[in-house]
Amino acid sequence: MGELSTLPNIGKTVEQQLNEVGIETIKQLIEIGSKQAWLRIRSIDDSACINRLYALEGAVEGIRWHNLSEEVKAELKEFYNTSK
Numbered sequence: 001m002g003e004l005s006t007l008p009n010i011g012k013t014v015e016q017q018l019n020e021v022g023i024e025t026i027k028q029l030i031e032i033g034s035k036q037a038w039l040r041i042r043s044i045d046d047s048a049c050i051n052r053l054y055a056l057e058g059a060v061e062g063i064r065w066h067n068l069s070e071e072v073k074a075e076l077k078e079f080y081n082t083s084k
Contacts, residue, residue: 053076
């Protein structure tokens with residue numbers, strides 16, 4: 001496993017998907033952001049769900065996705081619903 005798997009919420013599978021869509025470093029993930037990273041993953045994996053979006057945002061923020069604020073979760077949910 002590489003650098004991305006050191007982040008909260010990022011396991012082997014998500015790291016592989018991130019690498020596949022051109023995101024290989026923590027810096028790249030932070031610069032691209034969770035929404036764009038999720039859209040890239042969604043382009044190669046139709047099963048990418050809202051929990052993966054939450055996980056990516058948590059990774060960017062350096063926290064477990066369960067600890068995201070309700071405001072952030074609501075914003076991400078709105079984004080997810082308009083991106084399906």
